[in-house]
Amino acid sequence: QVQLVQSGAEVKRPGASVKVSCKASGYTFNTYDVSWVRQAPGQGLQWLGWISTKNGNTKYAQNVQGRVTMTTDTSTSTAYMELRSLTSDDTAVYYCARDVNYVWLDPWGQGTLVTVSS
Amino acid sequence: QSVLTQPPSMSAAPGQKVTISCSGSSSNIGNNYVSWYQHLPGTAPKLFIYENYKRPSDIPDRFSGSKSGPSATLGITGLQTGDEADYYCAAWDNNLSAWVFGGGTKLTVL
Numbered sequence: 001q002v003q004l005v006q007s008g009a010e011v012k013r014p015g016a017s018v019k020v021s022c023k024a025s026g027y028t029f030n031t032y033d034v035s036w037v038r039q040a041p042g043q044g045l046q047w048l049g050w051i052s053t054k055n056g057n058t059k060y061a062q063n064v065q066g067r068v069t070m071t072t073d074t075s076t077s078t079a080y081m082e083l084r085s086l087t088s089d090d091t092a093v094y095y096c097a098r099d100v101n102y103v104w105l106d107p108w109g110q111g112t113l114v115t116v117s118s
Numbered sequence: 119q120s121v122l123t124q125p126p127s128m129s130a131a132p133g134q135k136v137t138i139s140c141s142g143s144s145s146n147i148g149n150n151y152v153s154w155y156q157h158l159p160g161t162a163p164k165l166f167i168y169e170n171y172k173r174p175s176d177i178p179d180r181f182s183g184s185k186s187g188p189s190a191t192l193g194i195t196g197l198q199t200g201d202e203a204d205y206y207c208a209a210w211d212n213n214l215s216a217w218v219f220g221g222g223t224k225l226t227v228l
Contacts, residue, residue: 035217037163037217037219044120044206044219044220044221044222045155045157045163045206045208045219045222046219047216047217047218047219050217059215059216061216062214095162095163097163100168102150102210102217103150103151103153103168103169103210104151104153104165104168104169105153105155105163105165105208105217106165106168106174107162107164107165108162108163108164109162110161110162111161111162
């Protein structure tokens with residue numbers, strides 16, 4: 001079945017970086033793009049950005065622009081999201097999702113909890 | 119502050135019907151498809167409605183979607199306790215070139 005499996009929870013110090021992986025299976029990886037979304041405690045869903053699995057083009061949300069880098073490894077059908085200069089405001093569950101032509105997101109990965117704490 | 123506007127919470131009794139609204143603008147809902155996601159704590163969000171009203175094959179027909187202009191609604195009939203969850207609407211925004219979400223509606227079935 002089509003699924004996205006993400007890497008495990010991370011605890012980081014303020015100012016550090018985190019890199020979350022998202023491995024796809026059950027479909028041809030480079031036929032759909034990948035979006036990244038996060039949910040901070042008590043908050044709603046926030047889109048972080050998108051990467052084309054065909055050519056690596058990216059589009060990042062304004063609030064993380066300059067701190068985020070999204071990449072893919074087509075040889076392993078894996079997408080990555082790296083976020084730098086972490087602050088406590090970046091504490092959240094991070095999700096990857098298969099992006100179907102900007103029309104819907106399905107499926108989603110199981111989520112990766114990133115905790116930023118000193 | 120979310121770009122799409124949803125009521126923060128709704129409640130209804132088992133067996134009843136509920137309609138969750140999602141209000142946007144011409145740059146998102148008005149000119150693009152709406153999708154709806156169910157989110158249970160500790161789990162991945164799940165697609166419930168896509169292209170405004172279509173249901174994935176595993177979603178029961180108790181769930182329905184509609185869109186009119188810059189607004190959309192999710193309808194749930196025959197409410198069950200298992201329907202308790204947060205529901206989010208989403209659409210692509212042409213001005214922002216970004217996915218935008220509603221703030222989520224916490225549905226309680228009491």
